[in-house]
Amino acid sequence: MAKRITIDPVTRIEGHLRIDCEVDGGKVTNAWSSGQMWRGFENILLGRDAREAWLFTQRFCGV
């Protein structure tokens, strides 16, 4: 029977990352990573003046 390991939060990175993995007999057999935060930049940018796009997109990540 595979053992499920979850690491959440993953620290020392920017953003809220979660890692799930299945370990069977000491070997990782399956793994998932998922961002745990969403701000909806795509929706915020819709219909805006194109000259303003950089103002928002450069704030995806501040690192």
Add this chain to the structure above:
Amino acid sequence: MKCCDSTHCDFTQESIAGGVSRRDFMKVCSAAAVYMGLSESFGPTIAEAATTAARRPPVIWLSGQECTGCTESLLRASHPSIGTLLLDLISLDYSETLNTGAGHQAEEFRAKSIEENTGKFILVCEGSIPVKDGGIYCKVAGRTALEILKETAPKAAAVISFGSCAAWGGVPSADPNPTGATPVYKILEGTGIPVVNIPGCPPNPYNFLSTVLYYVTFKKLPELDDKLRPKFAYGRLIHENCERRPHFDAGRFAEKFGDEGHRKGYCLYKLGCKGPETYNNCSTLRFNDVGTWPVNTGHPCFGCSEEGVGFKAPLHSPAEVLYVTPPAEFVSAPPEKGKGASALAAAVGGAAVGAAAVAVGSNLGKKDQDNKEN
């Protein structure tokens, strides 16, 4: 060598933990005193309060919808390293960006610190809190940021919302605010928990440092304005102390990016500068320890720290000018009496007049603030 006359001060070594020299540390504490509107002579008091281990306040740093730019701004202050300094001044018990432990280890340590320091720790919030759809748009360890904030804040001594997102919503709250991004103070409204807002995108790390040092020194929060911002940092408009202000007053404007006026460093008002409606101290404090800020690189201020302006008002449309007249009435030079005033006497007189103009300017700033409140 003793740094002050206080008998309690054992801050006598050439260097303190973290490799910051005593000289640099004293400079920071004195500068912080000045930022806070206190006399420079408060420097030793602040230094003493900050270096007394028993008083080192625990800090829990929660991350909501953020880009970590606020943390970066703080960690990359380098003259001296405020990151190093702060980690030695405060006991940073939990920060997703800086924790060594991850997953359940980090979470357990956070719970332990909150338990042990109930009523004593400072809660720093970075990022807005999504409330739409039950807050599912930001989760840590399977729990929503909303849930974690509501559970943690009542146990804190005070909450500092660091950055525009935490202070008033910032980028995630831009129209149409897809996730219901909400500022921290609104979530905590009615709970009586003291909240300080330090907006900016990113905020200036020295404003944060000064707020923390003020709290450590005086055991209370600094005086706040109607938007919960420390008055020492947000009491005046960017426009009031802008280096391009004389061009504004003289009607010299850059009309287009790259035109003659722009190349000559004229006022950026017509390019959409929001300095006339944004309260912050960027024009005097500046960034990155090299004296830079958007306006001196030739780009208009876009009001990143001001609710209703940053990420809201169109980038290149003109700002509302809140105060049209210059901030300070300059004192006229006293007429020379008698004959043969020496060049030295004239220079001394000039310096006195300059100092008086600065003093008058700061008083007027307060008056403006009072008027605004009334």
